[in-house]
Amino acid sequence: MDKDFNKADWEFFVVALKEEARDVLWSVQLDVDPDTLIKSALEDLQSLAPRPEGIESRSRDEIWKQVRERLLTAAYALRPHCIRCGTCCEKGSPTLLKQDDELFITGVLTPSDVFTIRSGEQVYLPDSDQSVPSENEFIKIKESRDGKTCIFLEASDKSCRIYGSRPEQCRRQECWNPKQAVSQSDGFLTREDLLKGTGDLWLIIQKHEQRCSHNDFTREVARLSATKGQTVDDLLGILAFDHHVRDFVSKDLSIDESFLDFFFGRPLSETLKYYGLRLDQGDDGTYVLTTDGHDAER
Numbered sequence: 001m002d003k004d005f006n007k008a009d010w011e012f013f014v015v016a017l018k019e020e021a022r023d024v025l026w027s028v029q030l031d032v033d034p035d036t037l038i039k040s041a042l043e044d045l046q047s048l049a050p051r052p053e054g055i056e057s058r059s060r061d062e063i064w065k066q067v068r069e070r071l072l073t074a075a076y077a078l079r080p081h082c083i084r085c086g087t088c089c090e091k092g093s094p095t096l097l098k099q100d101d102e103l104f105i106t107g108v109l110t111p112s113d114v115f116t117i118r119s120g121e122q123v124y125l126p127d128s129d130q131s132v133p134s135e136n137e138f139i140k141i142k143e144s145r146d147g148k149t150c151i152f153l154e155a156s157d158k159s160c161r162i163y164g165s166r167p168e169q170c171r172r173q174e175c176w177n178p179k180q181a182v183s184q185s186d187g188f189l190t191r192e193d194l195l196k197g198t199g200d201l202w203l204i205i206q207k208h209e210q211r212c213s214h215n216d217f218t219r220e221v222a223r224l225s226a227t228k229g230q231t232v233d234d235l236l237g238i239l240a241f242d243h244h245v246r247d248f249v250s251k252d253l254s255i256d257e258s259f260l261d262f263f264f265g266r267p268l269s270e271t272l273k274y275y276g277l278r279l280d281q282g283d284d285g286t287y288v289l290t291t292d293g294h295d296a297e298r
């Protein structure tokens with residue numbers, strides 16, 4: 001420790017550290033004494049001690065963030081198994097892997113339980129607090145409208161309603177071992193895997209992808225800005241086709257509306273927010289593209 005780190009600082013640090021340890025223990029539902037946790041992480045924590053002035057580049061907040069991370073790692077090391085607390089189910093739903101196709105065959109999952117993230121679609125990464133375009137297509141279980149909670153999590157007792165048949169990612173989930181996370185090399189399930197044999201429906205999905213790909217959509221948004229709104233009709237054309245296909249499939253083919261986000265991904269109009277845009281319907285029924293905080297562009 002720094003020689004300027006006086007007794008009062010030290011006493012405050014010890015109290016704050018115990019508080020942090022208590023909070024970490026509560027968050028992982030581990031019933032041990034905070035001192036036991038701190039002791040198990042001591043070597044790691046000592047390496048975080050503030051460096052002398054002029055050398056230290058971390059702020060106090062950054063140091064405390066590192067302290068919490070070390071305590072969390074140590075807490076998980078003391079509890080390396082799943083206690084079915086449901087916390088990971090509240091942070092996001094699973095992405096389906098190839099082997100999860102069985103769940104549709106056996107009826108555990110239906111088309112209304114899932115949605116598609118199409119290639120090129122903007123996805124939010126909570127770790128970096130950023131939205132980036134997805135490199136691949138993948139299918140996820142739907143999440144509650146008010147957050148990121150998986151729809152199969154029972155609110156009353158945080159149990160999983162399909163636990164015995166839960167998707168592969170949930171089986172592999174180990175909050176104490178983040179390296180277990182699934183990746184592209186595990187083989188994500190796609191619409192083609194599930195819907196290629198559906199005849200006309202698959203043809204419509206392919207046509208929709210050709211006319212409304214996220215890559216084309218993003219390019220049109222960029223062009224709209226470069227042309228100062230002159231190309232708005234091209235962007236509205238893509239939005240209209242996306243809307244038309246969904247309408248046609250649900251009304252003319254009598255397909256349940258709850259299946260549409262699986263067949264065609266989320267409506268493009270809902271992804272406009274990632275570009276600072278919004279689609280409103282005018283009094284005369286025509287659609288108006290609005291930039292956040294600015295007047296409408298037609």
Ligand code: SF4
Pocket residue numbers: 081082083084085086087088089173174175176
């Ligand atoms: S894997 Fe998920 S359910 Fe299991 S203990 Fe960790 S956060 Fe809880």
Ligand code: SF4
Pocket residue numbers: 088089092093094141150151152153154159160161162163166167170
């Ligand atoms: S399917 Fe079950 S285990 Fe998997 S995230 Fe949803 S509630 Fe949790």
